[in-house]
Amino acid sequence: MMATTHALAGLALAAAIATVSPAFGTIAAVAAILGGLFPDFDLAAGHRRTLHFPVYYWVLAAPASLAAVLAPSDLTVALAVFLVAAGLHSVMDLFGCGLEFKPWLGTSDRAVYSHYHGRWLAPRRWIHYDGAPSDLALAAVLAFPALFVFDASATIETAVVVLLLVSIGYAALRQPLARLGEWLLERLPAPVVAVVPEWIASAGEQRRPEQQRRPEQQRTDQHRREQ
Known part of the structure; x- marks a missing residue:
């Protein structure tokens, strides 16, 4: 799902x-x-694994929420809400697409990594991919409570509108951006591609001549041919 949907x-x-x-x-x-945004800060390093904790955020959120109820303050409320929002983000990714450059293809079985289970959890694909029409519709529905409740706060209301506008723009450009990214990956020098996250770089490598691909990608391709 889009980062804005999580927010x-x-x-x-x-x-x-x-x-x-x-x-x-x-x-x-x-x-x-x-x-809501925090887990996606791992986008460049171990995306959906480094900062995504579909179980452990809730382990921390439970006592934090209890503290916020028993001793409400800006600090306790902020901490509890932060942890619940981060946990919600991590769980919501389970109901979206797999981790891949073109998620509408549906070839990845990795939605989010569960450190508690020690493995990747498979995507449910209720939301077909980030930026899908269903993702945008969900973002719009989630925006209504905030627009209604925070109508007296120009700052929060503006933030909600901005998040919606970004969602609309991203949804409109999602697939063209993937094609542009693929085009760029095919033309980047190998040293640059080497530092690009694997789930992104693999989109360009699939169309590179075999001798130019990463060794691990060559092994993956060979394994698939042998199956």
Whole structure:
């Protein structure tokens, strides 16, 4: 799913908190956006594994949420909302696509890595790929609670509108951007491609002459031919 969808999911949670405790609405909204985006900071290094914890975020979120209820303050509420939003992000990725450059092809069986289980969890593909029409529709639905609850806060309301506009733009350009990225990967020198995350670089390597591919990609191709 889009990073903006995750941020808006967090904001839906913040809207619920603001309804019950308006004094913590703004801090909850900020923490929700940050927590919703945080797991995707691993995009360049071990994406959906390094900062994605579909189990352990909740292990931390439970006591943090209890602390926020028993001793509400900006700090306890922000920490609890951040952890819940990050945990929600990690679980939501399970219901999206697999980790691949063109996820609409549906060839990857890796949705998100569970450190608790010690393995990759398979994608459910309820949302076919990040930027899909269904992803955009979900983002729009998740935006409504925040737009309604935070209508008196110009800053939060503006943030919601910006997230929606970015979502619309990304959804419109998702597949053209993949084609552009593939075109660029085919033309980048090998030393540059070597530092590109494997799940991205593999898109260009599939169309390179075999002698120019990474050794590990050659082994993967050979294994597939032998099967």
